[in-house]
């Protein structure tokens with residue numbers, strides 16, 4: 433029997449000390465032997481090690497004694513002592529960081545990716561970026577985590593259910609053990625692309641939902657927007673060979689409901705503020721944290737053109753974000769499209 437099966441507690445290295453990295457590190461520290469968080473910012477590292485606080489993200493949370501910080505350099509030692517390496521870096525920067533840590537990654541590491549998004553320069557999901565940077569074997573063993581999980585709720589131990597997807601069932605089971613506790617449940621999937629695509633596109637739809645709310649539209653409109661958005665996501669998934677049922681899971685409708693209905697969502701907040709007349713530049717500058725949907729909108733719009741997928745909502749969000757289209761005109765144009773058969777181009 434493999435070591436981790438005998439003793440599920442592990443030494444964890446979390447790369448990325450933002451909201452989600454900090455929340456996951458906090459959770460993992462309660463279940464595992466030791467957790468180290470890597471940050472590119474020396475002051476964040478010092479704050480965690482001297483005061484048990486992250487001075488930039490989730491600043492109110494007191495971090496436990498078995499959680500320490502490392503960085504800004506990467507060293508061989510950090511990886512040698514880790515069983516689990518969890519990445520929580522914004523998708524547009526993932527390739528750069530993976531290239532840096534490549535010499536230190538071993539096959540024995542349980543590598544978990546927690547980011548959501550589609551890379552602008554390549555239109556690739558994180559799973560393709562991992563394969564391109566670290567090779568087929570490591571990609572085969574990597575686990576992708578997604579689902580409805582606000583960082584701020586994880587740190588108050590709100591019951592949360594997520595999905596992990598991997599080509600390697602044993603690694604998924606390991607990840608399940610590493611995270612599992614009474615308030616954090618991990619479901620399994622083998623549809624990596626479906627899980628990652630859903631987690632990326634829901635952020636674009638959350639911007640749309642924020643715009644709709646900001647313009648004063650109410651619950652009927654939101655329900656229609658989410659459902660028609662789900663169709664766009666599903667059409668993309670089907671073209672990419674995913675199981676359409678993945679879109680009904682935690683990483684699909686689960687995260688779609690969460691993110692499109694709450695002001696706790698940064699993507700929803702971006703849409704809300706756009707509708708209130710703020711510029712995208714001003715919004716992203718003041719957010720203090722990444723809203724992946726902003727960059728993903730550009731990639732999703734291009735990907736739909738490439739795949740020849742009908743995507744009216746994604747396209748309108750793209751026009752608002754990148755071509756200065758008035759948000760109200762975008763909603764009017766969506767309301768004026770000719771209704772098709774409801775499941776048009778999905779089946």
Ligand SMILES: NC(=O)c1ccc[n+]([C@@H]2O[C@H](COP(=O)([O-])OP(=O)(O)OC[C@H]3O[C@@H](n4cnc5c(N)ncnc54)[C@H](O)[C@@H]3O)[C@@H](O)[C@H]2O)c1
Nearest residue numbers: 449450451452453520525546547548581582583721722724
């Ligand atoms: N916050 C959440 O509730 C949540 C939940 C689920 C998934 N996610 C996903 O997790 C990922 C990270 O989100 P977050 O909320 O932690 O973002 P964040 O903006 O709070 O933090 C991002 C972290 O990445 C670091 N970073 C940014 N650019 C970098 C670069 N070029 N090199 C190295 N480090 C860099 C920042 O310093 C920061 O520590 C995103 O893909 C997000 O969609 C977030």
Ligand SMILES: O=P(O)(O)OC[C@H](O)CO
Nearest residue numbers: 579580581582697698699
């Ligand atoms: O704050 P958001 O919009 O980035 O959403 C965070 C998570 O993705 C929710 O599952």
